[in-house]
Amino acid sequence: xxxxxxxxxxxxxxxxxxxxxxxxxxxxxxxxxxxxxxxxxxxxxxxxxxxxxxxxxxxxxxxxxxxxxxxxxxxxxxxxxxxxxxxxxxxxxxxxxxxxxxxxxxxxxxxxxxxxxxxxxxxxxxxxxxxxxxxxxxxxxxxxxxxxxxxxxxxxxxxxxxxxxxxxxxxxxxxxxxxxxxxxxxxxxxxxxxxxxxxxxxxxxxxxxxxxxxxxxxxxxxxxxxxxxxxxxxxxxxxxxxxxxxxxxxxxxxxxxxxxxxxxxxxxxxxxxxxxxxxxxxxxxxxxxxxxxxxxxxxxxxxxx
Amino acid sequence: xxxxxxxxxxxxxxxxxxxxxxxxxxxxxxxxxxxxxxxxxxxxxxxxxxxxxxxxxxxxxxxxxxxxxxxxxxxxxxxxxxxxxxxxxxxxxxxxx
Numbered sequence: 056x057x058x059x060x061x062x063x064x065x066x067x068x069x070x071x072x073x074x075x076x077x078x079x080x081x082x083x084x085x086x087x088x089x090x091x092x093x094x095x096x097x098x099x100x101x102x103x104x105x106x107x108x109x110x111x112x113x114x115x116x117x118x119x120x121x122x123x124x125x126x127x128x129x130x131x132x133x134x135x136x137x138x139x140x141x142x143x144x145x146x147x148x149x150x151x152x153x154x155x156x157x158x159x160x161x162x163x164x165x166x167x168x169x170x171x172x173x174x175x176x177x178x179x180x181x182x183x184x185x186x187x188x189x190x191x192x193x194x195x196x197x198x199x200x201x202x203x204x205x206x207x208x209x210x211x212x213x214x215x216x217x218x219x220x221x222x223x224x225x226x227x228x229x230x231x232x233x234x235x236x237x238x239x240x241x242x243x244x245x246x247x248x249x250x251x252x253x254x255x256x257x258x259x260x261x262x263x264x265x266x267x268x269x270x271x272x273x274x275x276x277x278x279x280x281x282x283x284x285x286x287x288x289x290x291x292x293x294x295x296x297x298x299x300x301x302x303x304x305x306x307x308x309x310x311x312x313x314x315x316x317x318x319x320x321x322x323x324x325x326x327x328x329x330x331x332x333x334x335x336x337x338x339x340x341x342x343x344x345x346x347x348x349x350x351x352x353x354x355x356x357x358x359x360x
Numbered sequence: 361x362x363x364x365x366x367x368x369x370x371x372x373x374x375x376x377x378x379x380x381x382x383x384x385x386x387x388x389x390x391x392x393x394x395x396x397x398x399x400x401x402x403x404x405x406x407x408x409x410x411x412x413x414x415x416x417x418x419x420x421x422x423x424x425x426x427x428x429x430x431x432x433x434x435x436x437x438x439x440x441x442x443x444x445x446x447x448x449x450x451x452x453x454x455x456x457x
Contacts, residue, residue, distance in 0.1 A: 059421025062405045066414045070430035071381030077434035081412040117379040247409045281435030
């Protein structure tokens with residue numbers, strides 16, 4: 056499908072949802088559902104997306120949608136997928152259906168990790184999309200294991216004892232890649248063609264696929280709500296959130312800023328959650344070293360082919 | 361929508377009309393609204409793909425307008441437009457919206 060056909064396609068996640076203005080999650084959902092040609096069944100973990108898109112008696116989903124509990128979006132969708140396979144074998148269903156689970160970073164990095172790991176290991180044919188807004192935004196900005204070092208949240212306060220979160224973020228994409236599943240990728244809504252291509256690839260491959268999408272949050276990250284896409288692009292340009300994919304164990308970097316790689320300082324200056332670090336050169340250097348180390352490792356992995 | 365009693369709610373609280381949130385207009389959230397200039401627009405469709413609300417209407421591969429009934433006025437479209445064909449204006453100015 057070309058761009059015009061994709062744009063003209065009927066929306067499967069419609070207007071009227073109550074996510075904040077400038078939220079990246081609905082952009083990610085719209086793009087994901089646009090990129091899938093087949094019929095689709097969606098499961099969602101508890102989170103901003105779930106509570107804001109299905110306020111009774113309304114729903115923004117035009118696809119069969121299921122929510123179970125916070126921790127088991129992956130387990131739920133794997134049950135649905137197993138049922139589909141059984142019905143297909145019995146000849147009761149002929150249609151080709153794709154299965155997608157959406158989870159925030161809370162429902163994926165922390166609470167839903169074991170159910171995700173289990174579903175990946177069992178090899179169900181589904182796509183898991185994590186919209187990573189780097190904290191528990193739905194309940195009022197509490198730290199998660201996706202929150203980057205130095206970021207303020209309500210449970211990683213700034214004061215004399217600590218400057219925001221003390222620990223580095225968890226590298227979930229690598230954890231998922233370690234399950235040796237057919238397809239793992241990292242994306243952002245700013246690179247929407249890249250994201251849609253990855254979704255298309257993820258659903259076309261037999262077996263589990265996982266896409267980790269950075270989802271800038273104007274409320275929690277403290278930036279003006281028209282800058283969502285600019286911030287997502289900055290994450291790519293600073294190599295804070297590199298675009299890459301792992302297909303059958305082979306790493307491939309999709310975008311290498313090369314000489315135009317921006318210093319992490321720009322990323323930190325763009326958001327109010329890092330306000331206390333704006334003049335703290337030592338801390339910024341520490342974060343820069345962390346980002347560089349991860350980027351170098353990724354480059355080495357991709358050069359191994 | 362009229363409030364229902366528990367007797368008339370479907371079992372399990374299932375919502376049986378997909379996409380009925382279209383009945384809930386979020387357009388009144390905004391303080392600024394986008395104004396689209398058809399002449400300046402190069403039809404790159406960037407705004408359509410990046411709108412969180414899906415409020416940028418496309419017909420036959422072309423942008424035809426912005427649905428202010430749902431637009432929350434975040435301003436991503438105006439910020440991302442490569443030719444500045446969308447500008448944000450304050451609600452209430454010039455008697456608009």
